[in-house]
Amino acid sequence: MVVDIMHMRLGRKTGPKPKFTAEQVIDAVLRIGLDKFTMSQVARAVGVGAPSLYRLYNSRDDLVAACLEEIARRRPWVSPQVPWPDMLREWSRYCWELCEAFPGFALTLYTYPFPQVNFMKSVPSIVEDFTAAGLSKDIVLFALDFIGDTAITIHLGVSAYRAGPDDHERRDLIQRNLEISNQQLDTDLSALLYSPDIYRDLVEPKIEFIIAALQAGIRPPAHGFGQLT
Template sequence: MGRPPVADRDAIVRAALEIGFSRLTVSAVGERLGISHSTLYRYFKSRDELAAAVVDHAVQAIEWPLPADGWRSFLTETAWAHWRLHDAHPGLAREITALRLTSPALVRRDNETGVHLLGFGFSPEAAMLVVDMLAELVVQEFLATPPDGEGASLDASQRRRRELIDPWLDLYDPRLRPVLLGAVSGSATAWFERKLALFLDGVAARQG
């Protein structure tokens, strides 16, 4: 008859990561591992609890920056670390936006970023505003990314944006039109880099 499938918490999380957030269900994980729902529920009480553990694993796998060369450099590197996290895990942005889960590792990461900003002389209010807005800036870039298995990439998202905006370009002022066209036709990372720079310029103006 053979030995029954063996599963533990780590194996379940790895299987969930392989499935991806957009297709993540308890049934899908059970089928992949060849185990029953009752076995899975010994480790995770719900799909959302499992998803939170998967996010924890993903966050811990990312290399996060240390505050070495000033707050602007630190925030720039932190933004790109968030970018790598979402780029590696399609569907994560929708999970976070839907408020379906809280990841302790992500909470700890935001707290550490805020504490580092305090060390750079930011007020508690300014630190929390920056942490919140920086994360939202990245999340918004990935919300339109197609689900796993459907060309889940920023390039696919950019193509869709171009398709949606093309019929309405004439409604924009001629001075704005080429900028918008460049934004939806060019590299998503290049446009994000420009938005991040504008955001950080605003932070610098507020900090004086």
């Protein structure tokens, strides 16, 4: 009896079945932004009180994990069946598009502990896709991580220069600091920051450099991240 009572206290709240679904909750989080939502905001979005959410999720972090798993389910990696250099280009684009599709995704990847565990189910098949395309097995995870990080961190940086249509204070700050930076660097960064194709202008050159290095036979140290044995 004591064990049962302790379990009830530590686990999710008991009571009547919630009148909303996990999908509705996750949809609300993804609309608000994975990096900035509060449980109260989500509850209002689905029309319930905040305590009701804890019948499905033990904490905000628990809900973030559920959202990451749902993102992996909704936008799975699909192999383009091309040679590994082209496949790495597609991997970069895939990572970028995840960040574009789900506001706050990039920041969450760098603030939530071990977010990759929510994508682990697909890792073996992804690795197999790349090794089948000719990428050396001993560096496949390193290459995926390196290129994914490049695309995601650039997106994270660019996001700092984006402001909502009603966020006039933020827009003024961006413009003011842009003008100062242009003077300091004796150049105009506007073309890059406000490019109609930021991925092409900011991400692709770095990805091409990484791929060229791999094609030239440059390899990470044997003890580097992602080595497969």
